[in-house]
Amino acid sequence: MLALGAASLLAASAVAPTAVAAPAESRPSVVLDWYDTTARTIAAAGAPTQVTNSRTWAVSWLAGARAGREVPAGVDRGDYQDAALASAVHSSLVALVPTRTEQLDAAFRRTLDGIPDGPAEDRGVAAGEREARSVLASREGDGLDPASVDAPFTVPPAAPGVWQPTPPAYAPATQYGNRVARPFVLAAPDQFRLGPPPALDSRRYRSDLAEVRAYGTADSTRRTAHQTETANFWYGSSLTLYTEPLRVALSRSAGSVEERAKLVALFHIASVDTQIATSDSKYAYLRWRPVTAIRTGAIDPDPDWTPLHNTPAHPDYPSGHNTFAGAAEEILSALTGPRTAPFELISPTAPGVTREYTDWHRLTAENVDARILSGIHTRSADESGVALGKKVAAYVLGASGRLLR
Template sequence: MNPLRSRPALVALGATALLAATTAVPSAAATPTRSAAAPGAVALDWYDTTAETIAAAGATTQVTNSRTWAISWLAAARATRAVPPGVDRGDYQAAALASAVHDGLVALAPARTEQLDAALQQTLDAIPDGESEDKGVAAGARQAALALKSREGDGLDPASVNAPYPVPAPAPGEWQPTPPAYAPATQYGNRLAKPFALTSADQYRLPAPPSLDSRRYKTDLAEVRTYGAQDSTRRTAHQTETADFWLGSSLALYTEPLRVAVDRAPRSDAERAELVALFHVALVDTQIATSDSKYAYTRWRPVTAIRTGSIAQDPDWTPLHTTPAHPDYPSGHTTYSGAAEGVLNALAGPSTAPFELTSPTALGVTRTYTSWHELTAENVDARVYSGIHTRSADEAGVTLGRNVAGQTLRTADRLLRAL
């Protein structure tokens, strides 16, 4: 299979939306028409429509946007899973998927209603009128309504996600607001939210990070001090590019790899819907679990440790990239990578034909990958080279993400069962 040509404009749009900027995107009605008879074609159309919707009208918090994906595509997977007797299977599933995702997105991103209505009409125009289409549309609408109802008040709206967190008193190892903005902590409220597959936010809470007097901690700190400094003379140009490439939101950066998996899977619309749904369920729960471990241990960031700690204190040390406003352990980027890799390995296989990926934070750079693990490995290194995480925090994040992915896959039958 030829490498899939990436769409840097769409990825950049997603990153921009997640940074709360306004961006114009093409109308969903302009998406090229595929035949509804082609297995999986409608799923790919609505994947692109969902990505465009999030890019144009998404929330300011990543987990809220992951929730939008999860709700809409869980509804689609549930609506397409069982086909009633006497209808055409492909037509029914295509109509059900489109109806479910449409209704979920209209409810969660109402500013895009006009474009979503046009996209739905385009899908239905390609399906023969009749009982198969009618029953599919009704099933999709029903599952979307039920999925939305089941997630009311789940604590994943932006205000709840960024619930106030009282800053602890300064102490060795204790998180403090970081320069240059010294902003209040963010994402504390994730750990209070309702998961999809986890039994509780702390189900896979990580063990404590390395103690401050341990050899591992001293090695970690020395590495990030050397390779993550803004003026580092040891970090290579390729390592700086890696840090820049993976700087943006994980949701935006993983939109294209998941699309590659969906596009290349020789599957029906229903099976493709399950892949998208389980991927985003795992990613919502991973962000909940990440927040739990972060705020259970409140480990200080490298910039605080190096500027104020007892190991070769350097008050002027500055990381390559600005440190996000939440604790170090574990890295949220690598928990996301670990969960994404876990789901993709299980449902799409660990390897794929080469595909290209671009990044809105490394303009002009295109990288090629042949496995999902390569994305994870680069994320681990990137956060060290950025100067914003220790390697222990990165590696623990991968473990946590994989654990949550495993939980999601083990509970897939319950998650995908029609409500």
């Protein structure tokens, strides 16, 4: 009952060779330049809420993908698409992160310096500015600003299975406002609402709780050193942790500027809509976190039980890390294939640790285990989260033609 399904997978993983470099390009990649510029912009001056930063990525790169989709006759295609992408992402980021205008303007000048002056550059810049204005206007008032995302939530009275603020901070609930935000593609936040979590008197619930009790406690004697490393590695922001895997996929893509911009746009649009759907299910069911269940529940209560990591301030079901992972895997597998040459990944919450991967599913599998090993989610919350993320991402992919016009 306590067996951790992916333990054997993690133990069996072997050290892979160094990542294979992307093929050289005839000139510096404007797509990668602006990917890195977007990442630096958000790292330096992003919002305090992850979904708001995902929205910044989605808006900027949706504008970029749209700007380069139709190339006017009589101009160089590559020059036009490079100028259009840079202009769209630049204009969007200046509007959304104005404190970085100086740095963004400098990056834009560097891009234009590498494109021959003439109609292709001029018309590409105009197209990018036009699409940025259009996408920004379409997302006005979508409820994904930090104040709306973290709208106040009234905690219900304590009862078996019902979420309560968790130790040590007992902080107010976060991300409640996501469930009423406007998605990019979903018809409504509850379009893919999950079925209810396992009943408190079910065998699955008892199994879930026993697993996290044994493997997720701070002083666990069952958790191996490698498993503790897994918990630490995936503890941070999903957006931060997946920035490099997406860049790897982007750098190895042989697609056009438009196709590569589409990859980034759809990845982040799926991420935003998945985070909205996640909060819908979380606050529909209000399932308590393991620390509350173990300390105060009816099954062998232990008031001193403490998880390896502090529990985030929102309900257990489903796991947001795993909805993000499921959506990411679905988009990357659909647009780049399920496997890739080996690549290395580091994490800000596991200093000095480098892990190597050759497929997108392994990232998901480690996320599932990590939240149990951290003591902050049940396996049901994790596995249901992956399924939800995949459903939302598949729907976004199906709507991509309409989305990108």
